[in-house]
Amino acid sequence: MPHSLQKYKITPYYRCLLDSLGPDHPLRRTVEEVEFCKPEPGELADPLGEEAHSPVPGLVHTYPDKVLLFATLDCAVYCRYCTRSRLVGSSNWKIPDEVFRYLEEHEEIRDVLISGGDPLTLTDGELAGMLSKLRKIDHIRTVRLGSKVPAVLPSRITPELAAILARHRVWLQLHFIHPAELTPEMTRACDTLAEAGVPMVSQTVLLKGINDAADTLAELFYGLLERRVKPYYLFQCDPVLGSSGFRTPVENGLQILRELQGRISGLAMPHFAIDAPGGGGKITLQPNTPICREGSEVVLTNYEGREYRYPDSSAASPYFLC
Numbered sequence: 001m002p003h004s005l006q007k008y009k010i011t012p013y014y015r016c017l018l019d020s021l022g023p024d025h026p027l028r029r030t031v032e033e034v035e036f037c038k039p040e041p042g043e044l045a046d047p048l049g050e051e052a053h054s055p056v057p058g059l060v061h062t063y064p065d066k067v068l069l070f071a072t073l074d075c076a077v078y079c080r081y082c083t084r085s086r087l088v089g090s091s092n093w094k095i096p097d098e099v100f101r102y103l104e105e106h107e108e109i110r111d112v113l114i115s116g117g118d119p120l121t122l123t124d125g126e127l128a129g130m131l132s133k134l135r136k137i138d139h140i141r142t143v144r145l146g147s148k149v150p151a152v153l154p155s156r157i158t159p160e161l162a163a164i165l166a167r168h169r170v171w172l173q174l175h176f177i178h179p180a181e182l183t184p185e186m187t188r189a190c191d192t193l194a195e196a197g198v199p200m201v202s203q204t205v206l207l208k209g210i211n212d213a214a215d216t217l218a219e220l221f222y223g224l225l226e227r228r229v230k231p232y233y234l235f236q237c238d239p240v241l242g243s244s245g246f247r248t249p250v251e252n253g254l255q256i257l258r259e260l261q262g263r264i265s266g267l268a269m270p271h272f273a274i275d276a277p278g279g280g281g282k283i284t285l286q287p288n289t290p291i292c293r294e295g296s297e298v299v300l301t302n303y304e305g306r307e308y309r310y311p312d313s314s315a316a317s318p319y320f321l322c
């Protein structure tokens with residue numbers, strides 16, 4: 001059965017960017033169907049256990065005071081390593097009213113992260129409507145919105161859109177994976193957002209053969225800082241079905257951290273994190289965190305002291321056994 005990682009979608013802008021980079025550029029592999037990876041042991045359609053932590057459809061409540069909200073299941077581009085490839089591309093999704101009712105009733109919720117899909121594929125009117133509904137709920141302090149649009153469809157970032165985000169005091173969490181994405185068009189999009197007063201952070205997925213080198217990431221992180229985007233997270237790639245070709249061993253991520261820490265601006269350093277398979281939340285690793293490995297799995301402890309396991313493809317090395 002072909003699974004959703006095989007779905008293909010790209011914007012004309014990103015197509016042109018890839019064409020200008022040449023036929024062998026590794027960025028191509030992130031969106032093109034150049035190979036099909038067979039699902040491997042430990043890989044899941046829903047690696048973060050989001051369905052199990054969903055009190056109402058469209059909302060994931062994993063942590064005590066923050067929630068993830070799916071505003072749309074549409075995306076501008078389908079990434080082949082996407083955590084939510086089980087859902088993206090299902091059109092006609094609308095946030096049900098019960099999501100807003102849940103948010104109103106749960107006064108412990110202070111932070112809402114709007115994701116999807118990509119919420120910036122919604123119209124300005126749809127976004128403004130959703131944001132003003134959220135802003136009417138007094139106990140919600142922070143609204144953030146995750147998007148890859150500035151990387152793949154920068155022309156969507158208009159002054160009108162930036163003004164809507166600024167008016168609702170939205171923090172943007174942008175997805176960038178490679179310094180080749182730092183184009184003049186992307187720079188203009190970041191300038192438009194920064195000049196409107198929209199704070200921006202970035203999230204990068206560590207991808208094998210694509211950006212898993214300290215030099216490549218340093219170039220990306222400095223390039224983002226120059227554009228007023230603070231690198232926030234560097235993620236170990238989630239073990240979604242068929243992701244083995246994109247996942248690099250956890251130890252490589254730590255080695256890269258050791259190469260960057262202290263050698264680049266502290267402001268350019270993101271947190272390196274593994275999103276605990278099964279839904280334990282994000283677990284950050286320091287350059288010298290000892291890795292506890294059992295067979296092909298890395299054993300992690302989350303903020304509640306609970307154990308989670310990440311299926312790491314690298315061969316066990318005696319040095320890293322716990």
Ligand SMILES: *Cc1c(COP(=O)(O)O)cnc(C)c1O
Pocket residue numbers: 060061062063066067068113282
């Ligand atoms: C990532 C995530 C958040 C936000 O986590 P931060 O570490 O605060 O950025 C919230 N809820 C869910 C379910 C998440 O996956």
